[in-house]
Amino acid sequence: MSNVKSALGKPLAGWRTQLYAIIFEADTRAGRRFDQALIAIILSSVTVVMLDSVRDINVRYHQGLILAEWLFTFLFTVEYLARLLCVRYPFRYAVSFYGVIDLLALLPTYLALLVPEVGVLIDVRILRLLRVFRVFKLTAYVSEYQALGLALRASVRKIMVLLAAVLMIVLVMGTLMYVVEGPENGFTSIPTAVYWAITTMTTVGFGDITAKTDLGRLIASVMMLLGWGTLAVPTGIVTAEMSYARHAPATTRTCQECLAEGHMPDAHFCRHCGACLPDYAHERPQV
Known part of the structure; x- marks a missing residue:
């Protein structure tokens, strides 16, 4: 049991540190591009769900919509696994708000393979409504959402x-x-x-x-x-x-222990759990 705990709590190093900075932070060029690409994928996925609910479009482009849905599901699955790989405590992230949202973005497509379309049971199409939860993931990648969330939390x-x-x-x-x-x-x-x-x-x-x-x-x-x-x-x-x-410098600096965001650039310890923060990964703005 101790070996399992040590593995789950393994300190980040090497490629895991670089991957963590790209996925969970956005103060580097790679992090910003990752967030922008993910926002585009989320919006495209939600658009597919909305188009799939239109009868005429569904009849005409059903196969294309199904193919697009599986493509988005594959991309979200890769992203979810990458997040679990690069955090120190995968289970802690899995049960967090955004971890649950990530899982809800994946489950409907896979559940649709397991639940048969039988009249007695719930129509599998109802499961597709859960895909709209993907839009909540946008709040993790837009700084304005984060600022609003911090203000609401403080109030x-x-x-x-x-x-x-x-x-x-x-x-x-x-x-x-x-x-x-x-x-x-x-x-x-x-x-x-x-x-x-x-x-x-x-x-x-x-x-x-x-x-x-x-x-x-x-x-x-x-x-x-x-x-x-x-x-x-x-x-x-x-x-x-x-x-x-x-008035405080806005960053996406994230604690590797509790995944809390918004730490000051010169902070050495997490303001939530007190853990030691890694070096601030960022790029100087171009003049």
């Missing part, structure tokens, strides 16, 4: 506090509307009134239930105004985090 606690405050407001207001309007005006229960408060606060509108009394209309007006202010708060929080992130 989670503040947004959770805001949501807790909103929950208390809609609970109180919904209960108040239930008392003021009553079942005769459509507010048959407190949960129904709370649902009305949520939809009113988000400016969606309930539709079949509206305030009939003057006091009820006043409460509804307050809820609508609160909705405008509440929706503006998360936007400000995330914008502030993104503005703060712009």
Whole structure:
């Protein structure tokens, strides 16, 4: 068992280090070209899935679409195996978010060979819908997605506090509307009134239930105004985090232990797990 663990946790060296820098980082010419090629393949694959759902196109170009699908599946399989080969802990990557997305991009085509098209069973074509998961892989290769993800992650606690405050407001207001309007005006229960408060606060509108009394209309007006202010708060929080992130040099430097990204160029240790970072593989911008 110890031999297996040591093999899975084998330090990167030689070709594995070079392959790791190309696949997981994009601060070198080879890394950027790899990401650009992968984005093109993902978009082409999703396009094939969309075209395959059009009846006329499917009937006319069915064989070509199947061939293209197997070509994309082969390329994604090679990429997935390459990722497992060049990381220190393959299982840790396999169960990560992007590792699961990579696997979901492969499974449908292979499962289609194993699941027969029998009327009692689910149509194999339903499995093809899972291929759309490939589009989520784009977030790993576009720096703007990464910046947005970091900003959202840094704002989670503040947004959770805001949501807790909103929950208390809609609970109180919904209960108040239930008392003021009553079942005769459509507010048959407190949960129904709370649902009305949520939809009113988000400016969606309930539709079949509206305030009939003057006091009820006043409460509804307050809820609508609160909705405008509440929706503006998360936007400000995330914008502030993104503005703060712009002052730090953006890199795709990745920890080989936990696969966390976005480390500073002069960092020596991972800001998530504390592991020692490898040398920063990058190219100086051309003047």
